[in-house]
Amino acid sequence: MFPALSSPIAAVRPQSSNATPKPNGTWSFGKIDDRPVIMFMSCANWTNIDWKYVDECASGNRGKQLLVEAGRKTKAIKPKISFVPTIIFNEKYSDRIQNQALYGDFVKLIENHYNKNNEHKSE
Structure with missing residues (x-):
């Protein structure tokens, strides 16, 4: 289970060159909406991933390549x-899973799916 995040950035200082501190303790990244970045920074901090590498990937060529690849995969989905x-x-869509994710316990759905697909690895 994932713990609730009580602090939006949990003492993470962003490595982005255009990041500036705001009076409320968060960071401004220029003209973009700060909320997704703050959530990503908080997640990176919680999982002990250096934000610098996430920021470099997202703003560099690798991030662009991953975005193009995700777009191609999204466009290829049937239906x-x-x-x-x-x-x-x-890579398979299911109405049952979609409804469970939207109206049920999404975290439990992810945990169950992960455990089901990794049972053979623990044996």
Whole structure:
């Protein structure tokens, strides 16, 4: 289970060159909306991933390549995506999983799917 994040940035100082501190303890990244960046920084901090590498990937060529690849995969999904977010496991769409993700316990769904797909690895 994932713990709730009580602090938006949990004492993480961003490595982005255009990041500036704001009076409320968060960071401004220029003209973009700060909230997703703050969530990503908090997640990186919680999982002990150096934000510098995430920032470099997201703003560099590798990040652009990954975005193009994700776009191609999204466009290739059958049936075509008509709703965001659309939840897909193992490159297969299921109405049951989609409804469970939207109206049920999403974290439990992820945990169950992960455990089911990794049972053979622990044996």
